Amino acid sequence: MYLLQASVTNHALQTVQKMVKSLYDHLPYLVAGLIVFLCFLIGANIAKRILVKIGERTRLDVTLACLLGRLASAGIVILGILVAAVIIFPTFKPVDLMAGLGLTSVAIGFAFKDILQNFFAGIFILWRKPFRIGDQINANGFEGTVEDLNIRSTHIRTYDGTVVVIPNGALYSRPVQVKTAYEHRRVMVSVGIGYLHSIEEARSRIQKILTENEGVENDPGPWIYVAELAPSSVNFNIYFWTGSDQATVLKVTDQVMTAIKRTLDEGGIDIPYPHQVVLFHDATGTRQDDIQRSAYLASLTGGNGGDGSG
Structure with missing residues (x-):
């Protein structure tokens, strides 16, 4: 041992x-x-x-x-x-x-495919800078202000006060609308007037409103086009440029539309609403209203409008 x-x-x-x-x-x-x-x-x-x-x-x-x-x-x-x-x-x-x-x-x-995809997409976004913190963008169906941009995701504060976190992979591979990429943004609004009123007078009054509004840019200036001869109205498309941030767009658009309504009312120019005529009739044509309607149609066509075949 x-x-x-x-x-x-x-x-x-x-x-x-x-x-x-x-x-x-x-x-x-x-x-x-x-x-x-x-x-x-x-x-x-x-x-x-x-x-x-x-x-x-x-x-x-x-x-x-x-x-x-x-x-x-x-x-x-x-x-x-x-x-x-x-x-x-x-x-x-x-x-x-x-x-x-x-x-x-x-x-x-x-x-870790998704994590690596977001990582490299974040690098490309930070490098190419398609948008920056503070820009207002529309991406993946969400619109708001970019609050944070990191390697993994982008944080957007929407206009109703919520925060949306979008992975950079989804953000980089899909279209992104940068609303504040430039200093000014074009706005389009539509206004209709009645057929009995003067197009030139309405255009002149609208042009005056746009010229006097300080929020509307003079260069490029506003444009007013007759866009459609609609069933109930003559429709104008009005284009003007203003500041690109959402608050300015809403404020100036409200001022312009309010002033247009006021000046058209002052000029006696009607802004009509759509009219629709609905006729009810009996297929047998025995009611008094149907008989009168048939007689009226016959007087217009010079024929027999009783059953619509003559």
């Missing part, structure tokens, strides 16, 4: 001695690897700061500049880890590691 314990102890001591000797032999490689990794770590921090500074000078989006800085820093750190691993463990081959990660990366790509 004593000899067995001594043998086990001796074997343990030999194992520890071999480990200490191996560590001592590899100590220079370990120190060199740590120094190299530290250099890469410092380089990654410097590269991140440089990219952020370049983004600020080139007016690149702050979020995108910080993201690019972090990605570059992470890439340099990973490269430093691989280089340090090769120095510390000479038998280590990064190629074998990459081959092992190949199938894993494919599985991860399928599992």
